[in-house]
Amino acid sequence: MSTIVFAFAIFCGWLVxxxxxxxxxxxxxxxxxxxxxxxxxxxxxxLEWIF
Known part of the structure; x- marks a missing residue:
């Protein structure tokens, strides 16, 4: 779940x-x-999978 939130935040930030x-x-x-x-x-x- 945190992966999806992180990817969405990156998408929004990069778009802005x-x-x-x-x-x-x-x-x-x-x-x-x-x-x-x-x-x-x-x-x-x-990274989540490794750590």
Missing amino acids: FDIVKHKKITLESVLSSLVVAVVAGIFWWI
Whole structure:
């Protein structure tokens, strides 16, 4: 459960960062935020599994 919350937080943070940086929301920024969130979620899940 914490992996999903962490990935969602990363997605939102990355999306807000892109919106502030480019002053608009685009499909590319949403997709890049989604990719980063999925990768971060996978790494977080691996860390939870190891420790």
